[in-house]
Amino acid sequence: MARTSAAGRSAGVDPEALWPTAERPRRGRPPAYSRAEITAEAVALADAEGLGAVTMRAVAARIGAGTMSLYSYVPNKETLLEFMIDQVSGDHRMPREPSGDWRADLRQLAREQRALMRRHPWLPAALPARQTLGPNALTVLEYALAVLAPAGLDARARLETFTLLTGFVASHVSYELAQEQATVAAGRTSRELLEAQARHLRSVATGDSYPHLAEALTAASQDPGDQDAFDRLLDRMIDGLTAAV
Amino acid sequence: MARTSAAGRSAGVDPEALWPTAERPRRGRPPAYSRAEITAEAVALADAEGLGAVTMRAVAARIGAGTMSLYSYVPNKETLLEFMIDQVSGDHRMPREPSGDWRADLRQLAREQRALMRRHPWLPAALPARQTLGPNALTVLEYALAVLAPAGLDARARLETFTLLTGFVASHVSYELAQEQATVAAGRTSRELLEAQARHLRSVATGDSYPHLAEALTAASQDPGDQDAFDRLLDRMIDGLTAAV
DNA sequence: CTTATTCTAGTACGCCGTACGGAAATTCCG
DNA sequence: CGGAATTTCCGTACGGCGTACTAGAATAAG
Numbered sequence: 136m137a138r139t140s141a142a143g144r145s146a147g148v149d150p151e152a153l154w155p156t157a158e159r160p161r162r163g164r165p166p167a168y169s170r171a172e173i174t175a176e177a178v179a180l181a182d183a184e185g186l187g188a189v190t191m192r193a194v195a196a197r198i199g200a201g202t203m204s205l206y207s208y209v210p211n212k213e214t215l216l217e218f219m220i221d222q223v224s225g226d227h228r229m230p231r232e233p234s235g236d237w238r239a240d241l242r243q244l245a246r247e248q249r250a251l252m253r254r255h256p257w258l259p260a261a262l263p264a265r266q267t268l269g270p271n272a273l274t275v276l277e278y279a280l281a282v283l284a285p286a287g288l289d290a291r292a293r294l295e296t297f298t299l300l301t302g303f304v305a306s307h308v309s310y311e312l313a314q315e316q317a318t319v320a321a322g323r324t325s326r327e328l329l330e331a332q333a334r335h336l337r338s339v340a341t342g343d344s345y346p347h348l349a350e351a352l353t354a355a356s357q358d359p360g361d362q363d364a365f366d367r368l369l370d371r372m373i374d375g376l377t378a379a380v
Numbered sequence: 381m382a383r384t385s386a387a388g389r390s391a392g393v394d395p396e397a398l399w400p401t402a403e404r405p406r407r408g409r410p411p412a413y414s415r416a417e418i419t420a421e422a423v424a425l426a427d428a429e430g431l432g433a434v435t436m437r438a439v440a441a442r443i444g445a446g447t448m449s450l451y452s453y454v455p456n457k458e459t460l461l462e463f464m465i466d467q468v469s470g471d472h473r474m475p476r477e478p479s480g481d482w483r484a485d486l487r488q489l490a491r492e493q494r495a496l497m498r499r500h501p502w503l504p505a506a507l508p509a510r511q512t513l514g515p516n517a518l519t520v521l522e523y524a525l526a527v528l529a530p531a532g533l534d535a536r537a538r539l540e541t542f543t544l545l546t547g548f549v550a551s552h553v554s555y556e557l558a559q560e561q562a563t564v565a566a567g568r569t570s571r572e573l574l575e576a577q578a579r580h581l582r583s584v585a586t587g588d589s590y591p592h593l594a595e596a597l598t599a600a601s602q603d604p605g606d607q608d609a610f611d612r613l614l615d616r617m618i619d620g621l622t623a624a625v
Numbered sequence: 626c627t628t629a630t631t632c633t634a635g636t637a638c639g640c641c642g643t644a645c646g647g648a649a650a651t652t653c654c655g
Numbered sequence: 656c657g658g659a660a661t662t663t664c665c666g667t668a669c670g671g672c673g674t675a676c677t678a679g680a681a682t683a684a685g
Contacts, residue, residue, distance in 0.1 A: 163662025164650040191642065201665035203643075212642065260509060263551070266558050273590065280592035290599035293592075298555055299548065299613065306508070306547030310540075313511050345518065347525035347538075354535030364540065368621070375620025376613070408631025409681040436673065446634035448674075457673065 154221075154269055168198055170208040174218045178255065181219065186257040189216075216261060221269025223255050229275070233282045238373060240282040245304050245369050252308040259305040259312075286377050296376045303372050307365055399466075399514055413443060415453040419463045423500065426464065431502040434461075461506060466514025468500050474520070478527045483618060485527040490549050490614050497553040504550040504557075531622050541621045548617050552610055 159165075176197045181189050191212055195202040209215045227247055233240050252258045268276065276297065283293040343349075404410075421442045426434050436457060440447040454460045472492055478485050497503045513521065521542065528538040586594070 160662070162652045162660070164652095164664075166663065190640085192640090195665095203645095203665050203667095204663075206643075207663055263508070263554050264505060273593065277590045277593045280596055284592060290596045294596045294600060295555075295609065295613070299551060302547065302551030302555075303544065306544055306551070309508050309547075310543055345522045347529060348518065348522045351525055351535045351539045355539060368540065368544065371620035371623050372617070373620070374623065375616035375618070378616050378619070405631070407629070407683050409633080409683095411632065435671080437671085440634095448635080448676095449633050451674075452632055 166207065168200060168204070168208065170218065171222070173198060173205060173208050174215065174222045177215055178219050178222060181257045182255055186261060189219075191215075217265055217267050217269065220258070220261060220265065221271045223251060223258065224269065224275055225271035226254075227251060227271070227275050229278050233278075233284075235285075237282050237284075237286050241279075241300070241373055241377075242366075242369060244279060244282065245300055245373075246366075248301060248304045249308055249365060252305065253311075256308075256312055259309045262305055263302070283377075288377065299376055300372065303369075307368065311365075411452065413445060413449070413453065415463065416467070418443060418450060418453050419460065419467045422460055423464050423467060426502045427500055431506060434464075436460075462510055462512050462514065465503070465506060465510065466516045468496060468503065469514065469520055470516035471499075472496060472516070472520050474523050478523075478529075480530075482527050482529075482531050486524075486545070486618055486622075487611075487614060489524055489527065490545055490618075491611075493546060493549045494553055494610060497550060498556075501553075501557055504554045507550055508547070528622075533622065544621060545617065548614075552613065556610075 173194060177189050177194045180193060180197060191205055192202045194215075195205050205215075209218065229244065229247065279297045280293050283296060286293070286296075288296060418439060422434050422439045425438060425442060436450055437447045439460075440450050450460075454463065474489065474492065475485075524542045525538050528541060531538070531541075533541065588594075
């Protein structure tokens with residue numbers, strides 16, 4: 136056997152060829168699917184039924200392929216997840232050049248991140264684990280660094296700022312989604328568990344061992360939820376992260 | 381059969397009895413282990429070999445029990461994870477009352493969170509998914525809300541602030557750990573993959589399509605790492621999150 | 626001692642990711 | 656045109672996971 140294919144299954148790691156420019160080999164049976172197609176199907180599945188529903192068998196079934204056929208396009212499931220992240224990163228809309236008002240640009244960037252994460256609710260959970268950057272994520276990062284260039288931070292601080300801003304957005308979206316789940320709720324698998332949790336909290340709240348907690352809970356249950364809490368907090372975050380040292 | 385045990389396996393959910401005050405039943409074979417012991421062993425395992433090594437079989441083997449015996453103490457693995465989180469939350473050191481200087485108290489709280497997460501590196505990854513609060517986590521939350529009481533925020537904002545601050549700490553610790561892993565690295569399973577990543581980034585950096593990225597990368601590789609970046613950023617975060625609306 | 630109760634743990638089931646290898650499809654070379 | 660080489664397709668199978676079931680062991684009560 137000569138050389139394995141670009142995404143060949145047998146290569147332990149074929150480093151030159153993750154995120155390849157992949158010229159189709161001219162010999163051999165032509166592929167019936169494509170990495171992008173498989174990744175898209177995995178994303179659709181995660182959007183519809185959550186990350187847990189993304190199994191190699193389920194993805195393969197959706198495109199009508201045999202399970203093991205996926206391994207011609209993707210070395211393993213972990214890498215498929217990275218492809219998924221990068222693919223949705225490609226939907227990130229942004230101008231070609233910063234506008235000059237870096238605060239406005241940064242705010243817009245975070246809003247776009249938030250929109251992306253709300254469209255793909257598995258994203259906040261999937262992001263923090265991995266550190267690999269695909270080409271689409273790299274493009275976003277490059278743009279973010281360009282935006283931050285005139286903000287008076289050194290290169291390291293710019294990188295930190297973007298990382299932490301992304302972390303903030305992920306945290307906030309997780310929080311938002313959990314809130315919405317909780318209020319909708321009751322249709323899910325474990326409504327009993329949610330009720331148990333609620334009862335537990337209420338019993339805590341009625342006792343006077345946790346006065347501040349009680350107050351926060353009653354306030355949260357009255358107030359239907361702040362519409363633009365995100366924008367408000369975002370501004371504060373930007374102030375904090377980019378304030379001169 | 382009368383009633384299932386407090387943490388009885390057969391109850392789909394036995395809501396009153398998660399985090400129970402659990403009086404031992406007076407009849408029947410006495411338990412050979414305890415939930416705390418099992419949880420502690422699971423935590424030790426996660427500390428030593430990562431969250432992925434925490435399997436019911438592995439935990440059972442460590443305490444010398446049969447795998448299925450665990451299910452007398454813990455309804456399922458997910459719940460075991462929540463017990464783990466709450467158990468380590470119990471190590472969170474804090475004064476009984478806020479000192480009066482809420483900024484200092486908040487800073488100290490975040491530092492303690494960071495210490496906890498560094499001691500249990502699986503914690504930042506495990507935290508965001510779950511929203512259930514055990515008694516130890518509740519104590520921390522109550523204290524945090526007490527600290528924030530004089531900060532001039534309404535109850536909802538106080539809750540948000542604590543949530544986001546915790547998110548920030550988790551993000552930062554994840555980032556720290558990843559950095560340290562990367563510089564140590566090379567001993568891990570997939571050093572080839574790391575090299576591939578590094579080569580990929582370097583090739584990006586040498587090309588001039590990503591000038592800002594190139595600058596950030598070279599800066600990051602020179603600079604050995606800021607010792608007290610955490611404290612610096614933490615102050616900015618606190619400023620941002622608690623600035624008057 | 627009998628009986629009810631509770632905990633222990635072996636066995637087994639249905640998932641998962643994926644290694645392996647033969648069959649099928651295509652191009653290259655003689 | 657006819658092998659040979661190469662690549663993809665995918666059925667089978669293996670080890671590991673969470674955990675349902677259940678028989679049996681250990682204890683307390685009557």
